[in-house]
Amino acid sequence: MDLSEITGISGMPGLFKIVGRRADGLILTSMADGKTQFVSGRTNLFSTLDNITLYTTDEPAILKDVLASIRKNEAATPVPDIKDEAALKAWLEVVLPTYDKEKVHVSDMKKLAKWYNLLNAQNLIEELTAEKAITEEGKEEIAADAKKESKPKVTNKVDHSTKAHTKPAPVKKITTPRKAS
Numbered sequence: 007m008d009l010s011e012i013t014g015i016s017g018m019p020g021l022f023k024i025v026g027r028r029a030d031g032l033i034l035t036s037m038a039d040g041k042t043q044f045v046s047g048r049t050n051l052f053s054t055l056d057n058i059t060l061y062t063t064d065e066p067a068i069l070k071d072v073l074a075s076i077r078k079n080e081a082a083t084p085v086p087d088i089k090d091e092a093a094l095k096a097w098l099e100v101v102l103p104t105y106d107k108e109k110v111h112v113s114d115m116k117k118l119a120k121w122y123n124l125l126n127a128q129n130l131i132e133e134l135t136a137e138k139a140i141t142e143e144g145k146e147e148i149a150a151d152a153k154k155e156s157k158p159k160v161t162n163k164v165d166h167s168t169k170a171h172t173k174p175a176p177v178k179k180i181t182t183p184r185k186a187s
Contacts, residue, residue: 009056009070009134012037014121016051021124024054037124055121055134060114061106074135075101076122085123088116 011024013034022045026033031046045052059066076085083100086093094115098105125131 007130007133010054012055012125012134013052014055014058014117015045016053018045018050019120021055021121037128060102060118061109062102062104063106064104067102067105070135072102072118073122073125073131077131077135085119088119094119 007023013022013024013032014020015022015034021037022032022034023037024032025035025042028044030048031044031050032052033042033044035042055069058069060069060072079101083097086097088094091112094112098110098115098118122131125134
């Protein structure tokens with residue numbers, strides 16, 4: 007599973023796994039209770055987790071890195087209760103020391119803690135934060151593709167075998183409307 011397969015929806019609590027797509031919305035399964043439902047894109051906004059970042063004093067931190075940092079620091083500083091605002095601020099200070107204190111609100115911290123707990127209960131944190139390893143064969147294929155792209159093919163032959171099989175468009179007769187008498 008990847009972060010692009012999990013979405014948060016405005017106005018709906020929790021996280022949802024994308025099961026299918028339709029032209030007017032998404033078919034989603036709730037990660038909390040496992041219910042599948044259709045959610046219209048006309049009335050709701052979807053945010054996949056791979057597109058979510060947190061404000062910092064430097065560059066914005068992507069959610070994948072923040073989840074990995076929470077996992078790394080979980081033994082020393084466990085996720086606090088979401089009702090204790092001071093504990094949430096102290097927790098995020100340890101997990102992401104460079105977070106922007108003016109732009110990251112307590113509601114964002116609560117959402118981050120809820121999302122982490124939900125993903126951790128599903129045992130997805132390790133899978134979502136792991137880097138995709140490329141096999142040796144994959145490296146060779148990538149290197150071969152890069153060489154092909156770096157050297158464009160130059161040919162001096164003109165291919166006369168392909169001719170245009172279209173006829174010229176017929177000439178349209180232009181008529182002027184008659185005057186009413």
